[in-house]
Amino acid sequence: MTPPLFPTQEIGSLAKPRWQLLGQRGDPLDSAARADLLAEDARLSFGQELSAVRDGLLAGRAREVGAEAVRDLGALYALRFLEAAGLDRVYDGEARRIEMYEYPVRQMHGFRFQGHVRSFDSKYYLKAAVVDEVRLTAPYHSEEFDFVRRHARAEPKLPITGPYTLADWSYNEYYLARQPGWKGRAARRAAQREFVIDLARRALRPTLQALIDHGCRVIQVDEPAAGTHPDEAELVVEGFNAATEGLDAEFTMHICYSDYRALLPALLEAKRCRQWAWEFANRDSSAHDGYAVLKALREFGDTRAVGLGVIDVHRDIVEPPHVVAERIRRAAGYLGDPARLWINPDCGLRTRSLSVARAKLDAMVEGARLARAEFENPRR
Amino acid sequence: MIVRAGLTSPFPRSESLVEATRDLDRGRTTAEAVEELFASTEAEVVALERRLGLDSLTGGYLRWPDLFRPIAESWEGFAVGPLTRWFETNTFFRQPVLLAPPVRTPGAIRARLPRPVREAPSEGRVLLPGPYTFAGLLDNRSGETDPAVVHRLGRLLADEVKELRSLGLTVFQFTDPLLVVRPPEGHFAEATVAAYDAVREAVAGGTSIVWTFGADAGPAMPLLDRLRPSVVGIDLAETDPETLPVDPHRAGLGLGVVDARTTLSEDPAEVARIVRAAVERRRPSSVWVGPGGPLDLLPWEPATRKLHVLPAVKQGLGSGGGP
Numbered sequence: 288m289t290p291p292l293f294p295t296q297e298i299g300s301l302a303k304p305r306w307q308l309l310g311q312r313g314d315p316l317d318s319a320a321r322a323d324l325l326a327e328d329a330r331l332s333f334g335q336e337l338s339a340v341r342d343g344l345l346a347g348r349a350r351e352v353g354a355e356a357v358r359d360l361g362a363l364y365a366l367r368f369l370e371a372a373g374l375d376r377v378y379d380g381e382a383r384r385i386e387m388y389e390y391p392v393r394q395m396h397g398f399r400f401q402g403h404v405r406s407f408d409s410k411y412y413l414k415a416a417v418v419d420e421v422r423l424t425a426p427y428h429s430e431e432f433d434f435v436r437r438h439a440r441a442e443p444k445l446p447i448t449g450p451y452t453l454a455d456w457s458y459n460e461y462y463l464a465r466q467p468g469w470k471g472r473a474a475r476r477a478a479q480r481e482f483v484i485d486l487a488r489r490a491l492r493p494t495l496q497a498l499i500d501h502g503c504r505v506i507q508v509d510e511p512a513a514g515t516h517p518d519e520a521e522l523v524v525e526g527f528n529a530a531t532e533g534l535d536a537e538f539t540m541h542i543c544y545s546d547y548r549a550l551l552p553a554l555l556e557a558k559r560c561r562q563w564a565w566e567f568a569n570r571d572s573s574a575h576d577g578y579a580v581l582k583a584l585r586e587f588g589d590t591r592a593v594g595l596g597v598i599d600v601h602r603d604i605v606e607p608p609h610v611v612a613e614r615i616r617r618a619a620g621y622l623g624d625p626a627r628l629w630i631n632p633d634c635g636l637r638t639r640s641l642s643v644a645r646a647k648l649d650a651m652v653e654g655a656r657l658a659r660a661e662f663e664n665p666r667r
Numbered sequence: 668m669i670v671r672a673g674l675t676s677p678f679p680r681s682e683s684l685v686e687a688t689r690d691l692d693r694g695r696t697t698a699e700a701v702e703e704l705f706a707s708t709e710a711e712v713v714a715l716e717r718r719l720g721l722d723s724l725t726g727g728y729l730r731w732p733d734l735f736r737p738i739a740e741s742w743e744g745f746a747v748g749p750l751t752r753w754f755e756t757n758t759f760f761r762q763p764v765l766l767a768p769p770v771r772t773p774g775a776i777r778a779r780l781p782r783p784v785r786e787a788p789s790e791g792r793v794l795l796p797g798p799y800t801f802a803g804l805l806d807n808r809s810g811e812t813d814p815a816v817v818h819r820l821g822r823l824l825a826d827e828v829k830e831l832r833s834l835g836l837t838v839f840q841f842t843d844p845l846l847v848v849r850p851p852e853g854h855f856a857e858a859t860v861a862a863y864d865a866v867r868e869a870v871a872g873g874t875s876i877v878w879t880f881g882a883d884a885g886p887a888m889p890l891l892d893r894l895r896p897s898v899v900g901i902d903l904a905e906t907d908p909e910t911l912p913v914d915p916h917r918a919g920l921g922l923g924v925v926d927a928r929t930t931l932s933e934d935p936a937e938v939a940r941i942v943r944a945a946v947e948r949r950r951p952s953s954v955w956v957g958p959g960g961p962l963d964l965l966p967w968e969p970a971t972r973k974l975h976v977l978p979a980v981k982q983g984l985g986s987g988g989g990p
Contacts, residue, residue: 401930401965401966401968401969402679402682402685402966402967402968402969403680403682403685403966404679404757404758404963404964404965404966405679405680405685405758405963406757406758406759407732407733407750407758407759407760407761408732409688409689409691409692411680411685411689412757414966416929416930416931416969456757458928458929458930458931458965458969459929459931460929460930460931463929463931464931468937469903469937469940469941470904470926470929470931470933470937471903471904471905471907472883472904472905472907475904475928475929512757515752515755515756515757516755
């Protein structure tokens, strides 16, 4: 089915409802969590599809229900949450995932977790070192996708962490040790390239192949680390191309909070990428046009689709639909082709409460509708 | 030749400290219990520094949230701003926002120094932000030009040094990676030289260290030499020693030989070889070895393990006496 002009899509994770977090831990729901589950079930009617899980949670039998079943209910809730907002492409809000690094790395041989590193203040993340040649233990995300495919009413789209980001967020021991002599800049670069390519070929590609075999048609490769080292944009692309080589699916690449101009034109060599899903709203203000960077794509003659971030995920203020529509209009002007735009939040909405996320998604869908009406019925 | 070794950045928090500070955030433990653990972990870092034969003690600066916060939270004119990426890493700092010309608060930094540094000042190493990096990474809404802020921060840091000197502290490191990541030019360069003139005067009789990392120091060496500190520190993971010019002042040469971006331990023989290459080029009066970039980019265990290369290098190069 041909999508409408300015179709809308999810882009990343949602916050998990409290009833899911309590339920996964085997804790009984408190009154607020119970009320929330009942209210959202009344709104979205997701509970009846997994009524035994819902009823078990409401009856205080979370331990008996089991964490996996609670995750199923959480995934179904997120799916219906996104569908109810009217999105054309959806996923499960990454309801089963804790984060985007540790889980994939745990599905591979060759990594050893080293301990916690401070991100800021008293926030930390667990970081692994690659200590042996990377090998995939088993393809991942397939079961997660199967669940979404069985239940989705809109088109499903799966997000997966890309090889460059997995490498960048790891310590490189194995590949660096193979470099002769002092481990200076040139040695580190050569070692990182080997690491990224091994991850792409040995881990990502078979996982992507398995997902395609399970019926996954739209896959978003997340490369948030790409913006950290603009001088390595070619390596991001090399990893992407190696991971997707010979595969038939609609691949998109999500990069956020980056100076996109610094990544161009190197990024444009990502052969099988059919959509750039970037963040713009975060940097858009009366003083600064956050969408002007799109002109660069036109300058380079790139004609791929753009996943247009129109919702800032770092602020609670809900963008009014007319602001969303204006952003779409502006972006369409810079690209010179409105049909290339998909509309989405800048990044995952997990940093916002579900009520704020819902309001923002509603505004986004309405803004896309307004823009669509303008383009399809232009005033004379 | 005199060879010295020491930490050049905060040390990572131990896994138990990670757990305790997380628990504190979640209301599962008390501030007193966490404070006790901070103190015992500081003591552990000092014991490690002594065991490795390091020449100055830091206690790890474990409580410092980032390089700027102790100042941004205590000096007048500052507010604490948004989370901002620390160079090309996955670590973030709160960007200082300068709302008015800054005014130093006497006693504020002293109170925030690790207890081991306060209690044994003659052995302690004070870590402070370099004026150029500080000015370059803050959000300047003070109405002063950016070069003027560089100069003013240099003068204020000099006042800070004078206060700390009066307490017996003698070794002052100014962490200034932006000097090599984005070397200052024109008015910025002159303001940076003026800022360090003030600092150098305040440190007189002690040791001033300008520590850089994160990029090749080669192109910035002419400017670094103009700053005339006791020691110019460069990151050997980024800098090819063959490109270094001879130091006209024969100042001390700081060499970052422990790479905090990898858990792979350095080979002492390789480190000794590259240190010799740098020494042959620069012909310094003394050599100061330590981690290149911030060691707290590593977890506690690999950071501890990797530091063991320092005494091996020091021994290999032949160490002299005290400063």
